[in-house]
Amino acid sequence: MELSTTWSGCLLLSLIAGLASSLEITSTGPTSINMASGQSVKLDCQFSLAPEDSGPLDIEWSLVSPDNQNEDKVVILYSGDRAYEDYYAPMKGRVHFNSADPKNGDGSINLTGLKSSDSGTYQCKVKKAPGIRSRKILLNVMVKPSKPRCYAEGPTQEGKDIVLRCISSEGTKPLQYSWEKTSDTKLLPASAVMDPMGGTVNIRNASASASGIYRCTSSNRVGTEECVLNLSVTPPPNTPGIIAGAIIAVLLVLLIIAIILFCCCRARHRKKYEKEICNEIREDVPPPKSRVSTARSFTVGSQRSSLGSMSPSNLHEYALKPQYDKIPSSEEYDKPPSHAPLAPPTVPKIGGPNLSRMGGIPVMIPAQNRDGSIV
Template identity: 35%
Template sequence: MWGQRREGTVTSPLLDVWTSSLSEMACCGRWMVWTLWASWATQNAALRVSMRESRLEVIRGDSVLLPCSFSTSSHRLSRLNIIWTLARFSNPETPIQVIVYEHRQVVEDPSLMGRVGFTGLPLSADILLNDSRLSDAGVYRCVVTNLPEAAHPGIGELELRVLEPPSLPECKWDGDTDVGGSVRLSCSVAEGVPTPDIRWEKLNPEEVSLPVNMEGDWTGSVQIANVSSQTSGLYRCSASNVLGTQHCYVSLAVYSPPAPPSGLLQGVMLTLVMSLVLLALLVLVLWLRGTGQDGRRKERKVEEEEGYNEIRYTPPLMKRSFV
């Protein structure tokens, strides 16, 4: 009942079920062990990326090291792949590839050719950026993979700011420099990171700070209404940030018309003018009188000279002869 003898072998349905169950359990057990081992191996062999700095600053024209470290349990780096990208502050939506290490070859972006390079391959993904420019500012991303390790790459980010001292500002003025007029002083700066602060001061006769009206980030102006002689002087504009200060100057001269003379001074001036007129008339009369006397003298002299020079003819007495 429980079994049949077939060619010397005894079988039963219960034995077959039990044997089948043991086979399935063994298969499942081997699969579970393999899965756990694979998971443990993957976790322990996963590549990890760490950035020693999250934010860096560099002065324009200087060099800066962008750090990117990675760790792995694998001793084989034959398939190491490193990619550095940059999302510029001026255009964050269009990142560029800065430099790539793949199949033991290094490829640089044409815009950074000769200015960027790896410093510690293959044990480090650090890069050195030389002759930094304002266009180098932005968010850098370091992406590292090393197949057949974890399928997801290790990624690290850092922000780079490129600093620049202020450029020489340009000072201008316009308006009416007559007393009672209005004058506007303006000062503009073209470059500087961080954005320079703009100040206006009057230097003489004593240094005085003036309220500045900012027109955007790069221009500061001062409006001076109802100017007077006290407004005249030397004015200075200063553009400053953490890297230094630059100056430009404006010399302002307010024109004051001469004050009208007082009543007493008017009387004195009138008397002086009348005296000068009378004196001139007296001189003229004397001159005319002297001229007339000289004319009469000259006439008499001429007449006398004509009298002396006159030749008188007296007819000779006729001799009479008496016979």
């Protein structure tokens, strides 16, 4: 009985010793890695084999699913002395074995052009029957802070509270901000209060000494970026002077408007007055007489004057005068030259001495042209 017990104990010890000398993962690197996007990283998986491990060698890298209900995604595979590097479509062309022949004990892989979607837990599993070993590495791909924007919020005047802000639009959180003054004393004002997480500096009751060049640095675990701000604290404005100037300017504008309106009204009134005067003058002027009426008036007048100057003894002779002294009618006046009246009959002229002996009084008769006008 004691012999059988001793034999069983020796067999168990030999099995334990055999297992201890089988396949092992020898990597001792970090199990958590933080990298920036766009960079490259090496995931270490070194192993050693034992004579007892006589089966085919398989090396499998997979991205462990955070949900136990989903399957892990195989990223790269080595099996049957062949590497399958384009096994995972999102990492196609970006994942490779570190060694050209992983059988020599180097199952590490290299990831290039890291993306934030590459973050996760990676597991290296080495199988060579009867040995099986695995190792997990947590990869956190972070985005570097983008170049921050620095600016002053609020009026930069003496006696006012000035807020300096620094913001990075991109970057994996948590982001931390730090401010420093790079000019003069290179110290922040005594009244300044800085918020590292919000990226602000509140300068209370700012004075002229707060003016200068400030630098803000935005950082996370994978990178830093910075920006520069030139702060100029100005004296407070002369408020009463500004108010007085504004009042004077308003009064000048009103005065100019009043002058323009006055000139417009005066010009309009003058134009209206001149128009009325012109209308009055035109109403007082009689219309011009026609040539026919003028001829008639002169002919009739001359005849009347002739008749008035003649004595009764001369009336008979005047009645015997030809008809050309008669005022033509409008129809006769408008006749064409082809229908002109016949020449009056010739009457013998009576000289002045004969007229005196006959008892007549000589009268000068003004000459007339054909249309009846006095010559």
